[in-house]
Amino acid sequence: MKLQLDPTACQAYGLCHEEAPNLVDLDEWGYAQPRATEVPPGEQATAEAAVRICPNAALRLAQR
Amino acid sequence: MTEPSILVGGTGHLLGPAPHTVEHLAAYRSRGGNRTGPTPDELLDLVEEAELLGRGGAAFPLALKLRSVRERPGPRVVVANGAEGEPGSVKDRHLMRARPYLVLDGLRRACEVIGADRGYLYVADPVAAERLRAALAVAPPPVPIVVVEAVSTYVAGEESAAVRFLDGGPALPTAKPPRVFERGVGGAPTLVANVETLAHLALLAAGRSAAGDLLVTVAGAGQPPLLAEVPLGTPLRELFSRPRAVSGALVGGMFGGLLDEKVLDLPLIPQAYAAAGGALGCGAIWLLGPEDCPVTVAADAVGYLAAESARQCGICVSGTRGLADALTALATGADPGAGAERLANLARWSAGLPGRGACGLLDAAARVAGSLLRLHGALAEQHTERPCPACLAHPPAAGARLLVPPTEPYFPQGAP
Numbered sequence: 001m002k003l004q005l006d007p008t009a010c011q012a013y014g015l016c017h018e019e020a021p022n023l024v025d026l027d028e029w030g031y032a033q034p035r036a037t038e039v040p041p042g043e044q045a046t047a048e049a050a051v052r053i054c055p056n057a058a059l060r061l062a063q064r
Numbered sequence: 065m066t067e068p069s070i071l072v073g074g075t076g077h078l079l080g081p082a083p084h085t086v087e088h089l090a091a092y093r094s095r096g097g098n099r100t101g102p103t104p105d106e107l108l109d110l111v112e113e114a115e116l117l118g119r120g121g122a123a124f125p126l127a128l129k130l131r132s133v134r135e136r137p138g139p140r141v142v143v144a145n146g147a148e149g150e151p152g153s154v155k156d157r158h159l160m161r162a163r164p165y166l167v168l169d170g171l172r173r174a175c176e177v178i179g180a181d182r183g184y185l186y187v188a189d190p191v192a193a194e195r196l197r198a199a200l201a202v203a204p205p206p207v208p209i210v211v212v213e214a215v216s217t218y219v220a221g222e223e224s225a226a227v228r229f230l231d232g233g234p235a236l237p238t239a240k241p242p243r244v245f246e247r248g249v250g251g252a253p254t255l256v257a258n259v260e261t262l263a264h265l266a267l268l269a270a271g272r273s274a275a276g277d278l279l280v281t282v283a284g285a286g287q288p289p290l291l292a293e294v295p296l297g298t299p300l301r302e303l304f305s306r307p308r309a310v311s312g313a314l315v316g317g318m319f320g321g322l323l324d325e326k327v328l329d330l331p332l333i334p335q336a337y338a339a340a341g342g343a344l345g346c347g348a349i350w351l352l353g354p355e356d357c358p359v360t361v362a363a364d365a366v367g368y369l370a371a372e373s374a375r376q377c378g379i380c381v382s383g384t385r386g387l388a389d390a391l392t393a394l395a396t397g398a399d400p401g402a403g404a405e406r407l408a409n410l411a412r413w414s415a416g417l418p419g420r421g422a423c424g425l426l427d428a429a430a431r432v433a434g435s436l437l438r439l440h441g442a443l444a445e446q447h448t449e450r451p452c453p454a455c456l457a458h459p460p461a462a463g464a465r466l467l468v469p470p471t472e473p474y475f476p477q478g479a480p
Contacts, residue, residue, distance in 0.1 A: 006239040007377040008422050029382040033420070 001061050003034035003047055009058035016059055020050035024059075034059065068154055068468065071292035071303060074277035077267050078260070079293045080163055086195065086478040089202055092165035096270035098203065104177045108134075110268045111177075114275035120145055120221070120258030121319060121345040123334035126265070129255060132245045134178040136253035142180045143230065143249065144171040146187040146259040147214045147221030150317030151368070151467045152348035155279035156259045158291055160185075160192035163263070164199035164480045170262030172205045173269050178255055183207060185259075186226050188214040199480045218318075218372035222423045223256040225374075236374045237423035258346075278347055280332060283468045285310050285353035297331040300349065312352045312439070314466065316345025318365045319428045321435030322358055327351075341435065350466055357454035359447055361466075362436040363391035368463025369429040380421040384429045387413055391433060394447045395455040403448025410444075411437055 003023055012030035023043060025033045039047045039061065051059045072079045080087060080095070092098065102110060112127040133140055144167060148156040160167050167185070175183045183205075187193045190213065197211050212230060214220045220235040227248045229235035248254020257265075260279055267274050276295055283289035285308055292303055300313075313327040314320075320343030323330070327349075330336050337344040352361055370384035390406045390413075393399060414434030418427040437444060447455070458465070 006422075007379055007420060008237075008239055010378055012378055027379070027416070029379065031379045031382070031420075 001039050001044070001047070001063060002036070003039060003050065004060050004062045005032055005034050006058045006060075007031075009056045011056050011058070013055055015053045015055070016050040019053050020046045023047055024050055032058065068281065068289040068291045071290060071294075073298070074293050074295040075272070075274045076293060077272045077274035078159070078263060078277055078279055080166075083158075083162055086161070086480050087163045087165060088480060089165055089199070092163070092169075096272055097165055097169050097266065099270060101269040101271075104179075107173060107265070107269050108177050110273075111265065114268060114273055116261070116264055116268070116275045117334060118258055119260035119264070119278060119346065121150075121316065123344070126257070126261055129245070129257065130174070130177050133253045133255045136245070138179060138181065139252050140178050140180040141249040141252045141254045142171060142174045142178065142183040143223075143226055143254060143256045144174075144183065144185045144259050144262050145221055145223070145226055145256050146185060146189070146192060147226065148188060148346070149216075149218045149221040150319070150346050150348050151218075151463065152283055152314075152317050152350050153281045153346045154289070154291055154468055155281050155347060157189045157192055159259055159263055159279070160187060160189065161195055164192075164195045165203065166263050166266050167259050168196065168199055168203070168205060168209070169269070170259070170264070170266035171209060172207065173265045174255060174257060174262055175207045177265075180255070181207060183209040184230055184249070185209065185211045186214050186230065187211060188216045188220060195480050202480065218369065219374045219423055219425060225423070226256055227254060236376055239422045278332065280347035280349060281468060282349045282351065284313070284349075284351035284356070284465075286355070287351075289468045294332060296333045299329045299331055301328040308351065309354050310351045311354060311356070312358060314350040314352070314361055314365055314432070316343040317348040318369055318432065318463075318466070319343055319345040319424065321431040322362060322439055323435070324439050341438065343431075348468075355454060355458065357395070357443075357452055357458075358436055358440045359391065359444060359452065360395045360455045360458060360460050362432050363388065363395045363460035364463045364466055365432045366391050366429045367460055368466065369425055369432075371462055373425055374423070377421045377426070379417070380426045383413060383417045383420070383426050387417075387429050387433050391436070392460050394444060395452070395460050397447065397451040397456070400448055407437070407444060407448065
């Protein structure tokens with residue numbers, strides 16, 4: 001599973017990064033940059049929390 | 065500005081024998097058009113054998129695109145994309161204005177190949193839209209086809225923006241996935257194909273393949289723009305009757321970045337442009353003459369793109385603005401103390417921004433900036449030390465110099 005960002009929805013709240021600093025970086029403007037790598041099995045719950053906390057539903061966990 | 069002149073090379077089947085006139089149905093039929101021709105399966109094989117690549121910009125193999133929609137459950141839809149949002153390109157407009165029956169024939173063939181129950185002609189140019197409507201009235205196709213007038217913006221021709229507009233929304237790109245072949249107009253698997261690509265399909269069906277040709281629009285260097293049909297692999301140099309002083313080019317419309325003066329000898333094929341670090345895209349090429357500084361041209365292109373951002377993706381708004389402001393400041397010599405930081409920002413952004421927007425606009429802006437640093441790094445650095453006379457004489461103006469007509473009146477005139 002990978003974290004996928006809808007760039008049209010990201011409003012740079014930054015909550016995903018607070019929730020999952022190892023899975024999502026923020027760029028210099030504050031927009032989210034999910035790491036391109038697979039979410040490690042042990043971090044699944046963290047990834048799901050990052051998806052849930054986005055006020056604009058910009059993140060999702062997907063197979064591809 | 066002057067109207068484009070026309071050069072017909074290669075087979076000449078795309079532009080036809082009378083490119084300055086509007087082709088009538090009888091003339092199109094006399095050239096093998098609208099005949100029964102091969103079956104849809106046979107035509108798909110012909111496309112495969114011809115290794116036809118899409119002419120809208122991405123150079124995606126048409127056979128693969130046709131198959132990917134055809135193998136999905138129906139209903140299916142075909143969209144002929146005539147939005148032609150690259151301001152340096154006129155070739156699609158010309159085809160639709162001068163040879164509406166050829167474009168319609170191609171769209172009908174595409175519907176047959178993938179088993180679509182309807183088709184759309186998605187067109188930004190009102191003159192082309194009128195011609196196509198007139199042609200539809202003269203020769204109604206077996207599947208329902210409607211002309212939809214698109215808006216004249218850079219992103220309107222992006223395939224997901226086209227689908228969104230046809231579904232009643234704004235002509236703005238959507239996040240992928242899904243791709244339009246999975247979920248397009250009304251949720252149906254949709255083939256979005258450029259109008260030149262569809263013209264090729266009609267010519268293949270008529271036994272008059274021009275798959276070895278492409279249309280290009282060449283402008284800049286103080287010369288009138290040129291619309292040309294040329295064999296793939298022709299170098300630009302061979303298109304000019306007199307040698308031109310050219311120091312480089314902005315290629316692929318605004319999508320392929322800058323190339324240096326070797327562009328004149330680069331074969332006009334997507335692979336060669338990609339290998340040179342650019343992209344042939346829709347075949348629009350803007351040449352830099354002796355009076356054009358690449359820094360200003362880059363600032364102009366990125367300024368245009370920043371203004372055309374759909375403003376949906378925050379990263380595109382911030383990224384294109386950052387790039388455009390930095391390039392404009394380099395060109396105008398503003399605040400020279402910040403020059404080093406500006407160059408460092410440009411380097412970091414041009415590497416880090418591609419792929420982060422919902423469409424390719426941000427990638428295009430990053431590519432222009434990256435190509436400037438790669439090819440003209442020393443020149444860019446000089447701009448932080450002393451004012452550039454060429455930039456000051458022709459300062460960036462949000463891309464005005466990069467726009468190619470047509471404006472009205474424009475050839476050819478008359479009803480189809």
